[in-house]
Structures are given as C-alpha cells and as structure tokens.
Amino acid sequence: MITIKNIHKKFRQKDGSDLTVLKNINFKIQEGEFISLLGPSGCGKSTLLNIIAGLESTSSGKILVENKEINGPGSDRGVVFQEAALFPWLSVLDNVKFGLKNANIKENQIEKQALKYISKVHLSKFQDSYPHQLSGGMRQRAAIARALAMNPKILLMDEPFGALDEQTRMMLQYELQKIWLESKKTILFVTHNIREAVQLSDRIVVFGTQPGRIKEIFEVKAARPRKENKGYLLELENRILAVLKEEIEKVMKEEMGDAYNFEEGSLPWDPNRNMGSHI
Numbered sequence: 001m002i003t004i005k006n007i008h009k010k011f012r013q014k015d016g017s018d019l020t021v022l023k024n025i026n027f028k029i030q031e032g033e034f035i036s037l038l039g040p041s042g043c044g045k046s047t048l049l050n051i052i053a054g055l056e057s058t059s060s061g062k063i064l065v066e067n068k069e070i071n072g073p074g075s076d077r078g079v080v081f082q083e084a085a086l087f088p089w090l091s092v093l094d095n096v097k098f099g100l101k102n103a104n105i106k107e108n109q110i111e112k113q114a115l116k117y118i119s120k121v122h123l124s125k126f127q128d129s130y131p132h133q134l135s136g137g138m139r140q141r142a143a144i145a146r147a148l149a150m151n152p153k154i155l156l157m158d159e160p161f162g163a164l165d166e167q168t169r170m171m172l173q174y175e176l177q178k179i180w181l182e183s184k185k186t187i188l189f190v191t192h193n194i195r196e197a198v199q200l201s202d203r204i205v206v207f208g209t210q211p212g213r214i215k216e217i218f219e220v221k222a223a224r225p226r227k228e229n230k231g232y233l234l235e236l237e238n239r240i241l242a243v244l245k246e247e248i249e250k251v252m253k254e255e256m257g258d259a260y261n262f263e264e265g266s267l268p269w270d271p272n273r274n275m276g277s278h279i
C-alpha cells in the first residue's frame with residue numbers, strides 16, 4: 001500500500017516568491033490498484049508522481065510504501081515517462097537488460113527476463129532494433145518492458161501515451177489493461193484524457209488547481225478488459241467532465257485574463273475528452 005500523507009509542495013520561483021503547487025494531499029493506494037490522476041495543467045500531477053518516485057522532495061508530509069517512509073528512488077517503484085527514455089545507442093534488448101544488470105539478478109537470468117517482458121509487449125521481432133528504428137508506440141512499449149522487467153511492485157506512469165496517435169494509444173491502453181490484469185501491479189497513472197482514465201482505472205483522483213488539491217475521487221466499477229466507454233462508463237466521463245470544467249475555466253481565466261469570455265458549450269472538447277493543455 002502507498003500512503004500519501006499530508007503532502008505540501010512549494011517551488012521557489014525566479015522572483016524569489018514561493019509557489020504552492022500541492023496542498024494537503026492525502027490518499028491511500030491499495031496494493032494492486034490502478035489509480036489515475038486527472039486535472040488541469042499545472043495542478044501538480046507530475047510533481048506528485050515524482051515525489052512518490054522519490055525524484056522530488058516534499059516541503060512537508062510524507063510518502064509511505066508498505067508503511068516505510070521513502071527517501072529517494074527505489075527498485076520497488078518503476079517509472080515510465082511521456083517520452084520513452086531509452087538509450088539511443090542500445091538495442092531494445094540491451095535497453096531492457098540495462099537496468100537488470102544493476103539489479104541483484106543472476107547473469108544467466110538477465111537475458112531470459114528481458115526477453116520475457118519484450119514478448120509481453122509484443123516487440124520480440126524488434127528486439128535487435130535501435131530506438132530510432134521504432135515507431136513512437138513501439139518505443140513506449142520498450143520503455144514499459146524495461147520498467148516491468150525490473151519487477152517493481154509499483155509502476156508510476158506519467159502520461160505514457162500522451163504523445164501517441166489515437167489508434168496506437170487505444171491499442172496500448174488495451175495492452176496495459178492486460179498486463180495489469182496479469183501482473184497485478186499497483187499502477188499510478190497521470191493523464192490528461194478522461195476517457196483513458198475511465199477505461200483504465202479502479203479509481204480516478206481528480207485534482208483542482210491553484211494550488212493543486214484533491215477535488216473528488218471517482219470509483220470505476222466495471223469489468224475488465226474495457227474496450228469501449230458506453231453506458232455507465234460514458235455517464236461517468238460526463239460526471240468527471242462537469243467537475244473538471246470549473247477548474248479548466250479557472251486555468252483559462254488565469255492565462256487569458258480579460259480576453260477570456262466563456263460561453264456555455266464553447267470549450268473545444270474532442271471526442272476523447274482529451275483537453276490538451278488545459279487539463
């Protein structure tokens with residue numbers, strides 16, 4: 001279980017003032033749960049994920065993993081970012097093997113384990129290819145294989161499909177559900193896309209902004225794998241959208257000042273409820 005306890009985070013700005021990015025964040029993530037963080041741009045989603053990864057410090061509050069406070073990165077937490085952070089000079093196989101070489105794994109097991117996870121993300125045919133020879137979706141699959149091969153209990157994913165085209169994104173959403181069902185990892189997933197959050201999550205933590213705080217937590221009670229958001233899932237999307245609308249308007253007013261004149265129905269929602277840079 002991950003316990004997020006009273007997290008506050010301030011960043012010092014260039015003019016010397018402090019910007020409070022996260023305020024009073026409290027929630028628990030159960031073992032094996034799939035949780036999404038959804039909210040307007042700048043509400044601190046990535047900051048919270050980085051704090052849990054141990055890559056960023058808190059101003060106050062703490063993160064407990066299995067009741068132990070974390071003080072930095074650890075092999076219990078794997079991270080996948082929006083841009084697959086692969087080494088360009090290494091093949092897919094060597095990229096996946098890289099982390100395993102520093103882990104406590106026997107030499108003869110390293111390749112076996114790497115190949116197992118490359119196969120899980122359906123990249124076996126490309127195991128000897130270099131990152132520049134792969135599509136964006138394949139690179140992201142390789143990054144997921146690399147994180148999974150380390151066998152972390154927790155997978156932290158920061159908009160992993162955000163830079164991909166719609167079809168690839170849908171395919172990877174489906175694959176991720178299958179991987180999650182099989183591996184039962186605890187997954188924390190940051191996204192801008194309501195449909196993606198509803199499709200993938202057990203619970204969706206909706207953030208408000210200025211400062212970032214939890215606005216509402218939605219439970220998604222639907223069987224998996226989920227392929228299409230219809231009926232109940234679509235209704236849930238609309239409920240989440242209603243909560244987010246207020247926050248998005250706040251961000252737009254802040255960015256546009258007097259030029260902002262909101263009319264009902266004027267926000268440019270796309271069919272996937274992907275609100276681009278405003279959520």
Ligand SMILES: Nc1ncnc2c1ncn2[C@@H]1O[C@H](COP(=O)(O)OP(=O)(O)OP(=O)(O)O)[C@@H](O)[C@H]1O
Binds near residue numbers: 043047279
């Ligand atoms: N290292 C840093 N130093 C100063 N300010 C920072 C730093 N990292 C993030 N911020 C600020 O903190 C706020 C929250 O950023 P963060 O990236 O966590 O938001 P986000 O919700 O993930 O946004 P997005 O959805 O656009 O990625 C932003 O205003 C950002 O400019």
